[in-house]
Amino acid sequence: MTRIDLTPLYRNSVGFDRIASLLDNALRGDTSAGGGYPPYNIEATDENHYTITIAVAGFEESELELLTERGVLTVRGKKEAEETERKYLYQGIAARAFERKFNLAEHVEVTGAELRNGLLNIHLVKEVPEAMKPRSIAIKTSEPALENKAD
Template sequence: MTLDFSPLFRSAIGFDRMQQLLDAVPDASASSYPPYNIEKLSAEDYRLTMAVAGFRAEDIEMTVKENTLVIAGKVTTDIQKGETLYRGIAARAFERRFALADHMVVEGASLENGLLHVALKRVVPEALKPRRITIATATPNTVPTIEQDTAPLAA
């Protein structure tokens, strides 16, 4: 099934990235590990929370490049005492990619009780914020006059 987005582009300018974002939508059959939540805390603040039980801070790498946040985890092998009879806590390597909107910045991250919290904020530069444009009105002295022929019309 293909969708026709051409009606959207009739009145939209500069949305060239939309096709790239649609192409980057992950496959529904892709792995859902590790699970995560995305919360909107305010108009500009967001939080990504990812369940990473068994990972330490040094096992997780976060990078941002070209509006993409990449979170990757790889557990280093530790020498364990004893024998593991059952492993229910997944500690397999993972990589998750998140497309970030323009002007989204990662403010920081923390690992607490097996949850990785990533703080994100929309920071719009002053030059891109809406601004009011004043409309100048013409005064009688600045309005150009149009000279008209004052000769009477022939009947």
């Protein structure tokens, strides 16, 4: 695996450490435990709205936790211990604990979440502050200065 040295980025910039960290993590790949579990989709529902759908079959609402901190959405699931011992002949439904993290772009906020039919839908919206939105600036034409002629 090729490793990219991001040191020059740190030498000439201030405040870009998060971007460098994101690049470093992306280049390293998803090495977290249970890399593909649980499966998920990320969907753009319109220009500034997104939905993350995570397959969490077998989990109750109380066994799921969503947190946002410093631009990272963390979704955790932990099954509570069953009161009765089951003897499975085959167990294909994974009910193991998981943690899945999503990096959020600037101004992206989680607006809500719902659990329906074994799918956890997390709704996000990108709300750019008015001061950050592009705005048009009018250009005024100036009249040439009139010279006073003394007669």
